[in-house]
Amino acid sequence: IGGHGDFLGEMSFLTGKPASATVRVANEVRCCVYDPVALKALSKKNPAIRQALEY
Secondary structure, three states: OOOOOOOOOHHHHHHOOOOOOOOOOOOOOOOOOOOHHHHHHHHHHOHHHHHHHHO
């Protein structure tokens, strides 16, 4: 069960492996879709971003 500000699918995004779970929502959600190439480049320049996604 997730909450406000949670990331979903981040490990699959970072590793390139298939998602390990399916997510269903019970209420309205707002989501952002990131460009994998841009986010990976950004996380290499700023390790804190990668750490935040992995946490």
